[in-house]
Amino acid sequence: MKHIITACLLTLVSAICLAQNYTLMTSEPNRVAEGEKSTESFFVEIANEIFARSGIKLKVKEGHWIRNQKKVSQASPKKALLITPLTRTEEREDSYDWILPISTYKLQFITTDKSIDINNIDALRKLPVCVLRESPAEYKLKKLGFTKIRTKVQEQKCFQSLNNKTGAVMLAYGKIAADKGYKIIGKNPGQLIYGKSFSEQTLYLASTRNAVSDEDQKKIIDAFAAIKADGTYDKIYATY
Numbered sequence: 001m002k003h004i005i006t007a008c009l010l011t012l013v014s015a016i017c018l019a020q021n022y023t024l025m026t027s028e029p030n031r032v033a034e035g036e037k038s039t040e041s042f043f044v045e046i047a048n049e050i051f052a053r054s055g056i057k058l059k060v061k062e063g064h065w066i067r068n069q070k071k072v073s074q075a076s077p078k079k080a081l082l083i084t085p086l087t088r089t090e091e092r093e094d095s096y097d098w099i100l101p102i103s104t105y106k107l108q109f110i111t112t113d114k115s116i117d118i119n120n121i122d123a124l125r126k127l128p129v130c131v132l133r134e135s136p137a138e139y140k141l142k143k144l145g146f147t148k149i150r151t152k153v154q155e156q157k158c159f160q161s162l163n164n165k166t167g168a169v170m171l172a173y174g175k176i177a178a179d180k181g182y183k184i185i186g187k188n189p190g191q192l193i194y195g196k197s198f199s200e201q202t203l204y205l206a207s208t209r210n211a212v213s214d215e216d217q218k219k220i221i222d223a224f225a226a227i228k229a230d231g232t233y234d235k236i237y238a239t240y
Contacts, residue, residue: 020216021057022207024082025072027065039177042240043085046102047205049232053223056216058082066134066153072096077211085203087136096206100220103203105174107137109195112162116169118195130158130170136201137171159185162192 024047027040044060051058063071072083073095088098109118109129117123125146131137133151141149150167152158159181161167172178174197179189205220212220227233 022080024060025068028062050223054219075208084205086206100205101202106197108197130167
């Protein structure tokens with residue numbers, strides 16, 4: 001009997017030791033308006049809820065967004081690194097495993113200058129356009145043949161350039177995000193003029209290649225389906 005108990009305890013200890021602990025890499029939250037929460041916090045809150053329901057341990061680590069992307073794409077699978085929110089693009093396809101689609105958006109041109117034909121792509125190519133550096137917005141402009149691309153490490157710099165007239169146009173992540181971003185710098189979103197939007201893109205929870213087991217991915221997918229089904233996702237979303 002002692003041998004059986006000992007064997008069971010060893011099996012349990014072994015299982016605990018083998019259980020994977022993941023680290024979620026995300027960006028440092030931008031400054032937010034009083035009474036509001038950052039967009040980054042939404043994805044962290046969703047991830048924490050998913051992993052809590054999955055019974056999988058998750059640690060969150062904030063840092064420089066571009067550097068964190070490189071850390072995750074270049075890490076050893078043993079480090080078990082995750083990243084969110086990351087858009088699944090052709091340029092990034094082979095650099096990560098795409099674990100779970102979380103949300104969608106549409107890139108959209110915006111300006112505060114009424115003299116600009118914001119829906120005329122050919123006209124916009126002649127103007128400087130501000131975007132987040134190494135982002136789907138920058139990739140989109142390059143594919144469209146834009147050459148006067150002004151990249152910023154922080155998206156708020158683009159909103160500030162619209163306000164102080166040092167920049168004429170920005171390619172933003174849809175109306176909701178743009179309204180929030182302009183409000184964060186203390187300005188009235190009603191001043192924004194919206195132009196052409198593009199096809200829908202999806203923000204994912206991604207990982208280093210081969211870092212997440214099939215078993216854990218299924219747990220994550222099932223937990224996300226559960227928080228969508230019981231209304232938890234919508235409740236969290238509503239607070240943002």
